[in-house]
Amino acid sequence: MAAILCEDASQSMYAQMLCGLCQRHDVLRVGAVFAAALVRAIRFLQLNWAQLAADIEAGELNPSVTDPSVREAVAVILRPDAELAEFIRTECSRGDWTGIVTRVWPKTKCLNVVVTGVMAQYNPTLQYYSGGLPIVSGMYASSECFFGLNLRPLCGPSEVSYTIMPNTAYFEFLPVGEAVDASNLVELARVEDGREYEVVVTTYAGLNRYRVGDILCVTGFHNAAPQFRFVRRQNxxxxxxxxxxxxxxxxxxxxxxxxxxxxxxxxxxxxxxxxxxxxxxxxxxxxxxxxxxxxxxxxxxxxxxxxxxxxxxxxxxxxxxxxxxxxxxxxxxxxxxxxxxxxxxxxxxxxxxxxxxxxxxxxxxxxxxxxxxxxxxxxxxxxxxxxxxxxxxxx
Known part of the structure; x- marks a missing residue:
């Protein structure tokens, strides 16, 4: 928690990566909210593996991590481990990063990350780094509210659709191509299969008919709940x-x-x-x-x-x-x-x-x-x- 709350992004990433390496046999999934952040984390390992190995060998954080709460929290996990340090040096110095996720974290079952919309372009990179692990896009959410769940989490990235959760906000939909007018808004229960809409939300936090800017396409229904595929941003x-x-x-x-x-x-x-x-x-x-x-x-x-x-x-x-x-x-x-x-x-x-x-x-x-x-x-x-x-x- 100290690493997550740390305001310095580099120190936060370093602490999380270090603890992940120390507990590498306990890791069952690797992920982030968006694919871009996960790719960034793997590249962080590419750039910092030598210092991470040195800290693991010494059993002590290097002075570049200055946040007291992070140092205190990591000290509970970090212990001198020359064997692990040598393993990291061997794997990361080879220059071949194919399947690095499963090589470093051998029990990993999947990548848990959003890869829909523009994040789809990261799929080949994630496949390269993970050695072909399943990519699970489990949910669709934004800063405004939580939208829905992927009820088929093991489907391919190109097949991901999200089932809207109608109790998280009040959802309305503006058909793409029609005038931006309240009279054109469609309720959740009245959307049409195969049609594209811009999603509009009214939230418990106080947003009233707020245009999120996401374009969604109706792909079907789960019982009476519409399912949507993320298409693009509106702009x-x-x-x-x-x-x-x-x-x-x-x-x-x-x-x-x-x-x-x-x-x-x-x-x-x-x-x-x-x-x-x-x-x-x-x-x-x-x-x-x-x-x-x-x-x-x-x-x-x-x-x-x-x-x-x-x-x-x-x-x-x-x-x-x-x-x-x-x-x-x-x-x-x-x-x-x-x-x-x-x-x-x-x-x-x-x-x-x-x-x-x-x-x-x-x-x-x-x-x-x-x-x-x-x-x-x-x-x-x-x-x-x-x-x-x-x-x-x-x-």
């Missing part, structure tokens, strides 16, 4: 002119480009991404920041990354492609590869500005000047789409 992310690219469309484009990257370079994958619309020059263009996960320090050639740019453009809307091909109002899409650890720095920046680390979600479009400046300062290579995407005028 448009990217726009240069008439084009409007939302979160789900950007996610699909990145997934398509990631598949191409995997085919061309089997030892590389997209670990994290975000975007922005760059209008410093005319015409403006989309900038996609990629942090790559490669094995054994491999690099990806510029030609392959250029093809990934074009693959993303092919996956974007007809309006975007028309702007690229016919109107010339949108410039070639650009992928900027940032150095490893950049998105951890982005998270640290967000937390320093007041964001809760437990609720943190990487913005899929960055607009804050300080975040843009940070990302641009970590760019190691830049690549543009080498050709125009396909577009024809519909007959």
């Amino acid at each position: 448009v992310l990217l726009s240069i002119e008439a084009d409007k690219t939302d979160e789900a469309e950007l996610q699909r484009a990145v997934e398509r480009a990631s598949a191409l990257l995997l085919r061309q370079h089997s030892r590389a994958s997209v670990a994290e991404f975000t975007s922005r619309a760059c209008t410093l020059h005319v015409p403006g263009h989309y900038v996609i920041y990629w942090e790559l996960l490669t094995k054994s320090g491999d690099t990806v050639d510029g030609e392959t990354l250029g093809r990934c740019c074009l693959e993303m453009e092919e996956a974007l809307s007809a309006v975007y492609r028309q702007g690229r091909v016919t109107d010339g109002s949108i410039g070639p899409l650009e992928i900027r590869v940032v150095r490893p650890g950049t998105f951890e720095e982005v998270m640290d920046l967000a937390v320093s500005c007041g964001t809760s680390i437990g609720q943190y979600k990487l913005p899929r479009c960055v607009t804050l000047p300080c975040m843009v400046e940070l990302l641009d300062s970590r760019v190691v290579s830049s690549h543009f789409s080498p050709a125009l995407p396909h577009w024809t005028l519909a007959p």
Whole structure:
């Protein structure tokens, strides 16, 4: 509890990881609220395993952990263990992090983490780190209220639907595509199978008809309770002119480009991404920041990354492609590869500005000047789409 309440995110993570290593044979599941946080925790181990092993060998926390309550709580668990320290050094110094979760915590049965919506892009990374453990997305919740449960926790990540719990709040739904008006709101019992809605909540805490901003699709019913699949956030992310690219469309484009990257370079994958619309020059263009996960320090050639740019453009809307091909109002899409650890720095920046680390979600479009400046300062290579995407005028 002391580690959870610690205000310093780095000290909190260090203490939890250290205790998890000391009790590694007692761990049955590994998880976090969102997939991004779990990936961050594993990368934290990648960066700090040497110091963690040294502390375990000595049986004492290093001076960098200064919070008195954390030091006192960890002292109850931490004991000198040279054998465990050597095990950690052996496993983590190999450079191969495939299945690291089950290698370090051998009794782990599943990963307990939300992987729906934009978090779905972490599935390949989590599969890589866990060695193929089941990924359980057990619940759907937000800062506003608790929404529902996944009644089939062992289903595949792409099949996850949540059954709304009608006693946690008063739920209403605004059909996607209709005017934002109270008269268009649909009660929970009257939603239609297969239709998309924006969820609106009235909570016990005092929110009245609050638009959460989540778009859900009705996938069926459990008895009379509707079941929903999370589709996307409501807001448009990217726009240069008439084009409007939302979160789900950007996610699909990145997934398509990631598949191409995997085919061309089997030892590389997209670990994290975000975007922005760059209008410093005319015409403006989309900038996609990629942090790559490669094995054994491999690099990806510029030609392959250029093809990934074009693959993303092919996956974007007809309006975007028309702007690229016919109107010339949108410039070639650009992928900027940032150095490893950049998105951890982005998270640290967000937390320093007041964001809760437990609720943190990487913005899929960055607009804050300080975040843009940070990302641009970590760019190691830049690549543009080498050709125009396909577009024809519909007959």
